[in-house]
Amino acid sequence: MMQYRFDGKKVDLTEKEWKDRLTSEEFEVLRKQGTEPAFQNAYYDNKQHGIYRCAGCGLPLYSSDAKYDSGTGWPSFWKPLSEENITLHEDRKLSTRRAEVVCSRCGGHLGHLFDDGPAPTGKRFCMNSAALKIEPTKES
Numbered sequence: 001m002m003q004y005r006f007d008g009k010k011v012d013l014t015e016k017e018w019k020d021r022l023t024s025e026e027f028e029v030l031r032k033q034g035t036e037p038a039f040q041n042a043y044y045d046n047k048q049h050g051i052y053r054c055a056g057c058g059l060p061l062y063s064s065d066a067k068y069d070s071g072t073g074w075p076s077f078w079k080p081l082s083e084e085n086i087t088l089h090e091d092r093k094l095s096t097r098r099a100e101v102v103c104s105r106c107g108g109h110l111g112h113l114f115d116d117g118p119a120p121t122g123k124r125f126c127m128n129s130a131a132l133k134i135e136p137t138k139e140s
């Protein structure tokens with residue numbers, strides 16, 4: 001998985017440039033910390049094999065191998081492809097314990113991390129489909 005590791009080169013665009021590049025749903029989630037509706041998004045029930053990339057900058061974030069059905073209505077993963085590719089921010093907006101998950105390359109909001117995921121990590125990376133784009137791969 002070395003080829004998927006973040007090389008440290010950031011993507012830094014203005015709000016106008018992001019608006020031009022993204023769809024309105026992508027912009028709302030990635031740049032405005034929006035949350036799309038549960039069960040009404042592209043990937044919550046997606047069973048394709050592949051690599052989920054950041055919809056903002058293309059950085060590879062998750063593999064379908066770590067995707068599981070959390071029952072929440074959002075695509076959920078128990079680990080990222082590489083720890084460097086995501087950045088966690090403590091979220092003080094709610095009293096529940098969770099961290100905001102952002103893309104390390106473009107700073108785009110992806111979703112949240114909770115501590116109620118499955119083994120072996122016990123983590124639940126609860127993502128917005130609008131923040132992701134799958135690159136399908138053949139089943140191995």
Ligand SMILES: [Zn+2]
Pocket residue numbers: 054055056057058059103104105106107108
């Ligand atoms: Zn990104």
